[in-house]
Amino acid sequence: MTDTTKSQPSTGLHAWLMSPTPQSITQARCQRSYVSWLVFRRNPIGMTGLFIILALLFMAAFAPLLTATNGLEPELANRLKPFSSEHWFGTDQLGRDIYDRIVWGSRITLYIVGLVSIIVVPVGLVIGTVAGYLGGWVDNALMRFTDIFLAFPRLILALALVAALGPGIENAVLAIALTTWSPYARIARAEVLTIRKSEFILAAQAQGASTFRILRRHVLPMCLSSVIVRLTLDMAGIILTAAGLGFLGLGAQPPTPEWGAMISTGRQLLLDQWWVPTVPGIAIFVVSLGFCLLGDGLRDALDPKNSGT
Amino acid sequence: MLTLVLTFVGLTAVTFTIGRVMPADPVLAVIGDRAPQSAYDRVYLEMGLDRPIYEQYGRYLNELAHGDLGKSIMTSQPVLEDIKRFFPATLELATIATLMGIFIGVPMGVLAAVNQGRLIDHVVRILGLIGYSIPVFWLGMVALLIFYGNLGWVAGPGRIDVYYNGIVDTITGFILIDAALAKEWDIFWNAVSHLILPATLLGAFALAYIARMTRSFMLDQLNQEYILTARVKGAGEGAVIWRHAFRNVLVQLITIIGLTYASLLEGSVLTETVFSWPGIGQYITTSLFNADMSAVLGGTVVVGTCFVGINMLSDMLYKLVDPRARS
Numbered sequence: 001m002t003d004t005t006k007s008q009p010s011t012g013l014h015a016w017l018m019s020p021t022p023q024s025i026t027q028a029r030c031q032r033s034y035v036s037w038l039v040f041r042r043n044p045i046g047m048t049g050l051f052i053i054l055a056l057l058f059m060a061a062f063a064p065l066l067t068a069t070n071g072l073e074p075e076l077a078n079r080l081k082p083f084s085s086e087h088w089f090g091t092d093q094l095g096r097d098i099y100d101r102i103v104w105g106s107r108i109t110l111y112i113v114g115l116v117s118i119i120v121v122p123v124g125l126v127i128g129t130v131a132g133y134l135g136g137w138v139d140n141a142l143m144r145f146t147d148i149f150l151a152f153p154r155l156i157l158a159l160a161l162v163a164a165l166g167p168g169i170e171n172a173v174l175a176i177a178l179t180t181w182s183p184y185a186r187i188a189r190a191e192v193l194t195i196r197k198s199e200f201i202l203a204a205q206a207q208g209a210s211t212f213r214i215l216r217r218h219v220l221p222m223c224l225s226s227v228i229v230r231l232t233l234d235m236a237g238i239i240l241t242a243a244g245l246g247f248l249g250l251g252a253q254p255p256t257p258e259w260g261a262m263i264s265t266g267r268q269l270l271l272d273q274w275w276v277p278t279v280p281g282i283a284i285f286v287v288s289l290g291f292c293l294l295g296d297g298l299r300d301a302l303d304p305k306n307s308g309t
Numbered sequence: 310m311l312t313l314v315l316t317f318v319g320l321t322a323v324t325f326t327i328g329r330v331m332p333a334d335p336v337l338a339v340i341g342d343r344a345p346q347s348a349y350d351r352v353y354l355e356m357g358l359d360r361p362i363y364e365q366y367g368r369y370l371n372e373l374a375h376g377d378l379g380k381s382i383m384t385s386q387p388v389l390e391d392i393k394r395f396f397p398a399t400l401e402l403a404t405i406a407t408l409m410g411i412f413i414g415v416p417m418g419v420l421a422a423v424n425q426g427r428l429i430d431h432v433v434r435i436l437g438l439i440g441y442s443i444p445v446f447w448l449g450m451v452a453l454l455i456f457y458g459n460l461g462w463v464a465g466p467g468r469i470d471v472y473y474n475g476i477v478d479t480i481t482g483f484i485l486i487d488a489a490l491a492k493e494w495d496i497f498w499n500a501v502s503h504l505i506l507p508a509t510l511l512g513a514f515a516l517a518y519i520a521r522m523t524r525s526f527m528l529d530q531l532n533q534e535y536i537l538t539a540r541v542k543g544a545g546e547g548a549v550i551w552r553h554a555f556r557n558v559l560v561q562l563i564t565i566i567g568l569t570y571a572s573l574l575e576g577s578v579l580t581e582t583v584f585s586w587p588g589i590g591q592y593i594t595t596s597l598f599n600a601d602m603s604a605v606l607g608g609t610v611v612v613g614t615c616f617v618g619i620n621m622l623s624d625m626l627y628k629l630v631d632p633r634a635r636s
Binding site for chain 1: 312315316320439442450458572597602605613617620
């Protein structure tokens, strides 16, 4: 019975993904992702988050097709129009369509979180894995260094840094990244400590693999799932900090349709044209919520041991 | 203790670096751009800018240790004096918000853990999610619009109505305490009316976090065997929850409350901007727009030190209360 299924694997993707004896590393990897996906799919909260984030990605990718204008050119004849079929979310003080600006602003939001992630994750992973794997004084020194950054006040430091480097998205990203990387180093180190003495690491060492190869091929992949969960949960905080800097006038500069800056410029209009600052606030809320929900779902799917909290 | 020292060194190293890499010339900030070259050179030497960097850093630390944070260009007063004036407002706001978070959030978290899966549990979960996702400055604006603009239930931005300014002597800097000491009850209630909205707002964020953490700590405890033992021995449900489980949670809660308080101190920057609250956050941001670097860095050092200090203090308290953490 088992012989026939092995020699003649039943067709279909599901069967290939659920086969008890994967034939290749690729198949094994796909299987693991598939099982996680099956767990994740049953979680309505996580799916809601995924839907929101996919919608955000869609908006950012097809912004030119979804909008009539680029959201930058003033159109003073159309100032401060309320909701209508022509202007779904009304227009702002310069007559720009708020819906168009929200859609284009999604690119900026993604740009910020993307940039922060590609700085923070590699730095955290490298410092954490090296510290955990090598141990001894290297571990001590690196972890003290990490502790210092862990104890820093995020927003205040970002303020000071932006004050020195000048306002702008890239400087805001740098400031956020500087105060965000340290938890990743801690997570990576903790993961490494639990697997450092495992047999598969010993096996790799016995085969003569270099430290660098062991770290890259065997240790790093083990940290990835906790790092991804943490990153997704952190996204909301990153978006809020960036929006806060934008609101203070220290992040993206006008006329860039950054959502925090849009709230800031629409602030005086709150009493009479409430939609101008309100709509971008809702956009920030929905996207942050999406990342929170997605992170919750991912944690349950990838990291079953922590699902209770 | 070593970590405390290192963290402080790290913090000052960062503020020092920011002060140096900043594009503007620190000498010009002191003497203005029309001073003759000779004056420039003299101030350049006086500020020790010709010295090696480590020596300048040592000098900077020495000045900090003596409470010298430099002079503010904006107010032309020592930065420390300015901060002494602005900091109590922030402290007052953050303290009241944290107290709200503790007195409402902790019972809510306990109730949510005991009634897992019921209404209160969902409320805590949703509050937590909202607390993590909503921009505080935006919520503040909307709250101001509704409760001050439309309903008129509370006083508007600022710490006190303008015509009450300067009547009460500053003793502690906390306007509620000062007004009560002077028995100026009109002013006291006016200050309460100003304080209530920003404090509730910050308090809601503190509450969301504290309730969520209390819930998860309580669940950890309630699933342990000693709880079962207590129940088997016939202890009442109230005693099991409050005398057994909650007392063990208390230790972890100290750390969480410390973290909340520290993050409210720094997180009030945005709230203060929205509510025109004359606290340290507003001091830092307005100085920033006036390119008043010593004021910005002075504020950063003070807030950073409080932040680090509170975190360390809660760590130490933790060790004091929990014998297992002492080793």
